[in-house]
Amino acid sequence: MDENGILFVLSGPSGVGKGTVRKELFEQEDDLAYSISMTTRERRAGEQDGVDYFYKTNQQFEQLIADNELLEYARFVNNYYGTPRRYVENTLAAGQDVFLEIEVQGAMQVKDNFPEGVFIFLFPPSLDELKSRITSRGTESQDAVLKRLQEARSEIDMMDAYDYVVVNDDVQKAVMKIQSIIQSEHCRRDRIAKQYKRLLEEVNYDA
Ligand SMILES: Nc1nc2c(ncn2[C@@H]2O[C@H](COP(=O)(O)OP(=O)(O)O)[C@@H](O)[C@H]2O)c(=O)[nH]1
């Protein structure tokens, strides 16, 4: 019904379950497009190029920045991460919703460019649970885990800039809450104002 798709942005501290919740959401939603990010981070076991991320060298990434190919980018724990601009702009223009899973500095850049975007913050049930999730995932060195936990504090400080907060106590419940947010945003009067104005214009009162 909307002319342009809606841009949804999910952030939250490392280990809160963004990837897990996002994957489950995409199992259930067909009308949502996931924007695969670019990163210079090393590929983790089980990750695939072009599925989880597009893996780039520092030089390649800096070229993407120079060519204005990124909608936003940020450095996070010594690596670059960024969102491909054309994919997001073209998909939204084609009327499809786009979903980004990115950290807070990048999300704030997106907010500058797309203030009409919908910003969702995934929150841990407790800090102890966050620590145990990120440690038990077992994908990072001890040093990288520590750095991610240090980042968590400043990420949580940015929560006020988000429209919605979803606690990830249970994956299915968190997914359902995000689905409700998506549905609600599609019903917002200001988003469908153009459509109903057109509809009213079409009504012929003399007939
Ligand atoms: N700014 C920005 N952040 C991103 C992007 N893609 C992923 N991230 C974020 O970068 C952070 C680190 O991601 P990752 O290395 O996969 O670690 P994980 O969050 O611990 O699984 C997470 O907060 C991601 O959401 C992107 O395109 N732009």
Ligand SMILES: Nc1ncnc2c1ncn2[C@@H]1O[C@H](COP(=O)(O)OP(=O)(O)O)[C@@H](O)[C@H]1O
């Ligand atoms: N609701 C949840 N309850 C328990 N464990 C969870 C939940 N959500 C995610 N996890 C686990 O926490 C760890 C971190 O999740 P992940 O999706 O990789 O986080 P992020 O992408 O935010 O860094 C993973 O081992 C995942 O299986």
